Amino acid sequence: MNIRSQVSAVFHLDKCIGCHTCSIACKNIWTGRKGTEYMWWNNVETKPGVGYPCLWEDQKKYRGGWKERNGKPELIMHNRASALANIFFNPFLPRLDDYYEPWTYRYGDLFGAAEGDDQPVARPVSAITGKEMEIEAGPNWDDDLSGSPIYAANDPNFASLNEEERKQFFALESMVFFYLPRICNHCINPGCLAACPAGAIYKRGEDGIVLVSQEKCRAWRMCITGCPYKKTYYNWSAGKSEKCIFCYPRQETGQAPACFHSCVGRIRYLGVLLYDADRIESAAGSPAGSIARKQLELILDPFDGEVIKEAKAQGIPDAVIEYAQKSPVYKFVKAWNIALPLHPEFRTLPMLFYVPSLLPVMAHAKGNLHEVGHDFFGSPDNARIPIRYFAALLSEGNEEAIRAIYRKLVAVRVYRRARTVGNIPEARVNKALDEAGTNPDEIEAIYRLTSLPSVEDRFVIPPFMREAAIEEVTDPLNKRESEGAGFTRKPKRGW
Amino acid sequence: MTDSVLFIAFPYVAVVVAVAGGVYRYFADRFSYSSMSSQFLENRMLFWGSVPFHYGIVIILLGHIMGGLFPYYSNFLIVNVFHMYTLELGGIALGLLTNFGVILLIIRRLVYPKLVPETTLMDWVILLVLLAQVLSGSYIAHFYRWGAVWYPYSPVPWLKSLAHLDPQIDFITPLPWIIRFHALNAFVIVGLIPFTRLVHIFTAPVTYIWRPLQVVIWNKKAAR
Ligand code: SF4
Numbered sequence A: 001m002n003i004r005s006q007v008s009a010v011f012h013l014d015k016c017i018g019c020h021t022c023s024i025a026c027k028n029i030w031t032g033r034k035g036t037e038y039m040w041w042n043n044v045e046t047k048p049g050v051g052y053p054c055l056w057e058d059q060k061k062y063r064g065g066w067k068e069r070n071g072k073p074e075l076i077m078h079n080r081a082s083a084l085a086n087i088f089f090n091p092f093l094p095r096l097d098d099y100y101e102p103w104t105y106r107y108g109d110l111f112g113a114a115e116g117d118d119q120p121v122a123r124p125v126s127a128i129t130g131k132e133m134e135i136e137a138g139p140n141w142d143d144d145l146s147g148s149p150i151y152a153a154n155d156p157n158f159a160s161l162n163e164e165e166r167k168q169f170f171a172l173e174s175m176v177f178f179y180l181p182r183i184c185n186h187c188i189n190p191g192c193l194a195a196c197p198a199g200a201i202y203k204r205g206e207d208g209i210v211l212v213s214q215e216k217c218r219a220w221r222m223c224i225t226g227c228p229y230k231k232t233y234y235n236w237s238a239g240k241s242e243k244c245i246f247c248y249p250r251q252e253t254g255q256a257p258a259c260f261h262s263c264v265g266r267i268r269y270l271g272v273l274l275y276d277a278d279r280i281e282s283a284a285g286s287p288a289g290s291i292a293r294k295q296l297e298l299i300l301d302p303f304d305g306e307v308i309k310e311a312k313a314q315g316i317p318d319a320v321i322e323y324a325q326k327s328p329v330y331k332f333v334k335a336w337n338i339a340l341p342l343h344p345e346f347r348t349l350p351m352l353f354y355v356p357s358l359l360p361v362m363a364h365a366k367g368n369l370h371e372v373g374h375d376f377f378g379s380p381d382n383a384r385i386p387i388r389y390f391a392a393l394l395s396e397g398n399e400e401a402i403r404a405i406y407r408k409l410v411a412v413r414v415y416r417r418a419r420t421v422g423n424i425p426e427a428r429v430n431k432a433l434d435e436a437g438t439n440p441d442e443i444e445a446i447y448r449l450t451s452l453p454s455v456e457d458r459f460v461i462p463p464f465m466r467e468a469a470i471e472e473v474t475d476p477l478n479k480r481e482s483e484g485a486g487f488t489r490k491p492k493r494g495w
Numbered sequence B: 001m002t003d004s005v006l007f008i009a010f011p012y013v014a015v016v017v018a019v020a021g022g023v024y025r026y027f028a029d030r031f032s033y034s035s036m037s038s039q040f041l042e043n044r045m046l047f048w049g050s051v052p053f054h055y056g057i058v059i060i061l062l063g064h065i066m067g068g069l070f071p072y073y074s075n076f077l078i079v080n081v082f083h084m085y086t087l088e089l090g091g092i093a094l095g096l097l098t099n100f101g102v103i104l105l106i107i108r109r110l111v112y113p114k115l116v117p118e119t120t121l122m123d124w125v126i127l128l129v130l131l132a133q134v135l136s137g138s139y140i141a142h143f144y145r146w147g148a149v150w151y152p153y154s155p156v157p158w159l160k161s162l163a164h165l166d167p168q169i170d171f172i173t174p175l176p177w178i179i180r181f182h183a184l185n186a187f188v189i190v191g192l193i194p195f196t197r198l199v200h201i202f203t204a205p206v207t208y209i210w211r212p213l214q215v216v217i218w219n220k221k222a223a224r
């Protein structure tokens, strides 16, 4: 056993209201610079939809992630030799047009325009050329456009649906959509990292955050293809790849990442997981259909005496073990089994998990009345979003995995409704609990953490132990008088 | 006098500037070491420009280096007519390929508005110097045939004498002006390396062949 700790996350899709506050919080801090305007380290997509960049899930187009060969993972995009052969031109690199051309407006015109009969307008100008442009696409161009024959109809996840299920997404009254917020998954078998010819990308040992060393990156741009989630981005101005840094400077000072902190729907949970790094390769190379299960098996029980003993022996600080026990992510993913990784078939073993959404409830017409959620509590198969759609998204097509989660989510609702409204017979409640294989204690815990969590419940940020790391290197106050506190070299502008 | 400046002083200056400048830039401003790829902004023409240019120039450069390092070994190649023709034709073909590539790379930066803000003055300088180099190279290959025969006996001894710190310009000065230009322009390129994106040549990621596919960095432990 080789125990590592990893800061991980759960997004509860039922709670996302699609407000994009998370994206803006991230953009304000990290990607306002030249060359990064088009990057959305956090983005929110409408599903069904094509997403950002356009069709990112389609690995026939982008060749991201891994495939399995002889029980081992192998990059889809290249092997070591062809990586070098393709270095002058990456055949699978997404282009700016696959994202969108970023723009701003000439706001000055609003004030400076000469007097005339018409209202002055602020014309859009390209953030790349500085010239006037027609806006043709944006980072959430398909926002709320479920049912659209251009966007929704091309959703790659439809491949596994049958004709009837597909039609359902496009018929009036049964049309449906939900939001999928995405950040870098800080995978434990990152495709971006493995694809980088320069070896510039690395995973931090203590917390599992995946970073691109800006000093080592040479713009070979293979990581962009290697990541199946398209969560590394190319800064065309600086000639460097950049990606979500999981707000490590915030986390190191005890704050949640900006997108987590600002989340209006409070859908985001953060906590540490312990996992066994010895089994990464076998999990990532496991046969299709068992990848998600194998990944969840890697995650260790922080209450298990054996694991605790071994973790301590391997130098994992006591405080981190303690936080692993308090982790909300552990609860959702392992204790309650209601969160799954996004597209496990990409084999990067992503460490961001999603609780599939149960709502919206189907309304049934009865005469002139619409009854909401009539038979809905009866069977998850009546869910308005076909189970198979979520299975394509979260469980390699394994519908039973989704059904099991739905049964539990339904049990929570039935149980809580019986407690608060009281119009559900006890027998029906017990049946729901039995079917879901759960009990009132677990239900209450799920309910509390889903509906009533405080900031401290949602973000259980482990101590990052930077003080221990820094004392190894140099005292930040050493050069306070000469170079300045925290600097090793004078922060003078170079050439 | 001019000849000494051009064929003795200038090459030394260029090499010193390249090494000192490159090393200084590497330690003072490592962030700026980048190939500055613009494939993200323009993809199609880059393929036809970048791939022929790079493959052409890399093989031609290797040819020059091998011919320079093992001048007498090339005798083995040229005693056989078939080998000679292959070398000559291959060289001319690669030269044309490289010309084609670099010209496309230049046109590309002129016609795609998105590339304009990303193109610096030094990008233009290096593109034009490279164009001059591959054009003159192809001219030489065409009008002064059988380079594999004469290259080891006149430019190479001059280069060698420079390397041995015993410069002998008699090997190079009698050659036709275009060949002298080609030799000098080569040192212009060398001298420009630290001031342009050409530094990426020296960070070619060969280590990818053997590096572990996953990299984990710990604060305190070397590796685990
Ligand atoms: S999501 Fe993509 S960028 Fe993030 S660690 Fe995984 S492979 Fe790398």
Ligand code: SF4
Pocket (backbone or CB within 6 Å): A015, A016, A017, A018, A019, A020, A021, A022, A023, A044, A179, A181, A262, A263, A264, A265, A266, A267
């Ligand atoms: S801020 Fe939260 S609720 Fe709003 S879009 Fe982002 S994830 Fe969804």
